[in-house]
Amino acid sequence: MAKKLEKTIDQDLTLLADTLDEVLQSAGNKSKDELDKIRSKAEGVLRDARSRFNGETLTKHAREAAATANDYVKDNPWYGVGAGAAIGIVIGVLLGRR
Known part of the structure; x- marks a missing residue:
């Protein structure tokens, strides 16, 4: 589940970056109509990304990951015990350096 969420976030960020890059590269040599079309596309991508990752959705994904x-x-x-021990050792070493 976490991998799926991470992949979706990466895809959304890539799409946002590509759209922003397109807007920045074409701002100087496009007509007003073309710029309005690109701006609308960028706004749509941003709106979709925000709707997918609103607070409710992120909370749901966090609960699913915790479950x-x-x-x-x-x-x-035993993996849980080992992970807890490893984290405890790391924290102990870090605090011991003070």
Whole structure:
């Protein structure tokens, strides 16, 4: 699930960057009608990206990711213990450097 969300975010950011790049490159040599068309396209892409990643959607994805992680730890408890120990060691080393 997290990979799917990450891929979607990457695609949206790439599309936004490409559209912005098109607007910036063509601003000097396009007619007003063509600029209005490009601007409308950019606004549409931005609106779609915002609607897909509003607070509700991100909260839903975060809950699904947490549920998936919870299920994984329940199915593989020793991996969870190992990860917790590793994180504890890292934090201990970092705090010990003070």
